[in-house]
Amino acid sequence: MGNVSLEKAYLYEKCRLPYAPEAVDSLLEKIGHVDFVADIGSGTGQLARLFAGRCQKVYAVEPDASMRQVAQEVLS
Numbered sequence: 001m002g003n004v005s006l007e008k009a010y011l012y013e014k015c016r017l018p019y020a021p022e023a024v025d026s027l028l029e030k031i032g033h034v035d036f037v038a039d040i041g042s043g044t045g046q047l048a049r050l051f052a053g054r055c056q057k058v059y060a061v062e063p064d065a066s067m068r069q070v071a072q073e074v075l076s
Contacts, residue, residue, distance in 0.1 A: 009066040013044040013074060024050040045071035 004012070024047075028034065035056040039048040042060035044067055051058045052075075060075065062068040 004064050004066045006066045006069065009044060009064075009070040012067070013046075013070050016044075016046065019047050019050055021050055024054065028054060042071060043067050045075045048075065 036059070037051045037055045038059045038061060039045070039051070040061050042048050042062045045060045048058045048060040048071070060071055062071055
């Protein structure tokens with residue numbers, strides 16, 4: 001995505017279609033319980049949120065500062 005402005009990061013968070021929680025449930029059903037998940041390129045943390053209630057710890061790694069800032073706000 002390159003460098004994203006803070007305004008665009010907030011719009012991404014607000015307007016992006018969410019991931020289906022059932023997809024995470026199905027994945028975990030197939031692979032079994034996991035304690036830790038790493039969401040690499042996590043954007044605003046939409047996928048990380050779905051794993052948060054299902055795993056002991058989720059690492060959300062986002063290189064873009066604006067996307068990371070929004071993720072820190074919504075995930076805190």
